[in-house]
Amino acid sequence: MATTTASLNSTAAVSAAPVKSHRRMGGGRIVAWTALIIIILVTLFPFYWMLRTALSTTNALFSDPAKLLPVEFTWGAFARVLGLATPAEARAEGGSGASVQFFLYLRNSAIFSIVATAGQVFCSALAAYAFARLKWPGRNIVFFLFLTALMVPPIYTALPNFILIKNLGLLNTFPGLIAPYFFMTPFAIFFLRQFFLGLSQEIEEAAKLDGAGHWRIFFQIILPMSSAPLVTLGILTFINMWNEYLWPLLVGTGENTRVLTVALGVFRTQSPQSGPDWAGLMAAVLIAALPLLILFFAFAKRIVNSIGFSGMK
Amino acid sequence: MSDTWVPAEVVTSEDVSRRPRRRSGGGGDLAMALVFIIPATIGFVVFYLYPSIRGFYFSLTRYNLLGSPHFIGVDNYVRLVNDKLFWNALLVTVEYVLINIGLQTILAVGIAVLMHRLTKSTLVRGLILMPFLISNVIAALLWFWLLDYQVGLVNEFISFVGLDRIAFFGDGKWAIPTIALVNVWRHMGYTALLVFAGLQTIPSYVYEAASVDGSTEWRSFWRITLPLLRPILALVLVITVTGSFQVFDTVAVTTRGGPVNASRVMQYYIVQKGFQQGEFGYASAISVILFIILAIVALVQLRLLRAGESDLA
Secondary structure: OOOOOOOOOOOOOOOOOOOOOHHHHHHHHHHHHHHHHHHHHHHHHHHHHHHHOOOOHHHHHOOOOOOOOOOOOOOOHHHHHHHOOOOHHHHHHHOOOOOOHHHHHHHHHHHHHHHHHHHHHHHHHHHHHHHHOOOOHHHHHHHHHHHHHOOHHHHHHHHHHHHHHOOOEEOOHHHHHHHHOOOOOOHHHHHHHHHHOOHHHHHHHHHHHHHOOOOHHHHHHEEEEEEEEHHHHHHHHHHHHHHOOOHHHHHHHHHHHHOOOHHHHHHHHHHOOOOOOOOHHHHHHHHHHHHHHHHHHHHHHHHHHOOOOOOOO | OOOOOOOHHHOOOHHHHHHOOOOOOOOOOOHHHHHHHHHHHHHHHHHHHHHHHHHHHOOOEOOOOOOOOEEEEEOOHHHHOHHHHHHHHHHHHHHHHHHHHHHHHHHHHHHHHHHHHHOOOOHHHHHHHHHHHHOOHHHHHHHHHOOOOEEEEEEHHHHHHHOOOOOOOOOOHHHHHHHHHHHHHHHHHHHHHHHHHHHHOOOOOHHHHHHHHOHHHHHHEEEEEEHHHHHHHHHHHHHOOOHHHOOOHHHHHOOOOOOOOOOHHHHHHHHHHHHHHHOOHHHHHHHHHHHHHHHHHHHHHHHHHOOOOOOOO
């Protein structure tokens, strides 16, 4: 990239200004790096502020709102959010006495996200196999039909789906919460089909000669060969499920099926309007975000690299 | 877990069809295929196809969720035309989409180009992606705190510089821009990674040639990067705009549509009508309109931006 020679018969694109080109990049690069670092700071600073606030005493926050370190450091916010502090202790630090039954909601979020993700990835893999590796009349038409579901906005189907789940008596149950996500999403089928299409045919043919049926081929050849994209899809789906709000808000209203996102919304409304329990709120938000942040640090490379045009949602 | 999976987009169905294959003719693997697609088909029919038809039917009924739907023809749609709150919701949503998408796209392209020219570091990409990992609800609550009128850090800074504090979520003028900005913060990194993936499809020799011809970075951006990025940018826009129209979570946990009607976006209005005011039929009619708007917007975008054609031929 160090070329500075301007070609002699330079095209019309070159303006009258003397051509120095990339020599100036020294200064340019500094500006560019500065811009990138500012963006990263804007991205990350709110996370720090979350932590700093969660470790502060709510009542003290009002006297020192801009201090960079926690104001009157305490673990109290976490304790009261998790229900480990007595109401008296909580109120002394500016809490409302309300707690998040964090471990219950964590369990609910985990059941909802894990079961929905597992079902979706597995059922979609089955269908993707039929679309990619089996020959049958109407295959492309059915595939196209499935893809049209990509166009439908979730709120549009959420209304009738709510009625269906209600009529089936599944409101406030995990089956009701999970069912719409369990069997397929058009995206998951599309994503896996693309991958299956690219797998080598030879191994499969060899297995067939050995007398393996489609089930064995699917479970013993296709799935193991596709472990990487299956994991990638699983992580992306899990993130989406964990962050889902509207459907759990409609269907999982009771304590026993309330997931973390919904619980946070409730916690916020319980917080008094005048002088909210900011430290408590940030502690709640932080522990709710923690599982995903841990997942992210464990799989950062895979998640980051999966976002391209194959991993687009 | 191997880290070497081929991005799905490089594999096309031609790779498979080119290979010779022995076929017994007739229905091929029809029986087997049916077994493989049964779960996905259940999901598609029960949770996409059926509700899509049923949702439209509900829009032609009066239905309060308790009794049974009562057919009233197009009355709901007639009522929509005269419903000031509906038009307000549409207007507010469009305002949100314009601010959200405008800023997000500019920032995402900027970040992607900076990363493309400066660093391929996974760490940088991972940091940029972090806000996307937390849910809309968490992002909303975090910024609700940062932007608080009395003790929020942003207002502390604003008053420190000598300006008047801003009631970001409490002022009708500010509510929508604020919500839009919160979601720009959450989504810009993700969008940047999509654009970044697109940038990597532009061969580097194009830039080398331009540089030999004395083109500056700035000129190369406008003359090469942006035109060649167009098809990918079009796809990114279709996806982000469609998502943006369905803003709900952020509104639900912060302003709840207020102050007055300032942030009562379409999806929030639908949920309010359907689930809080018992006008399920009317809510369905609004969701039909939202669906139609999204379909039109997507088609127009694909058309205008000629998403299907590439200039890289």
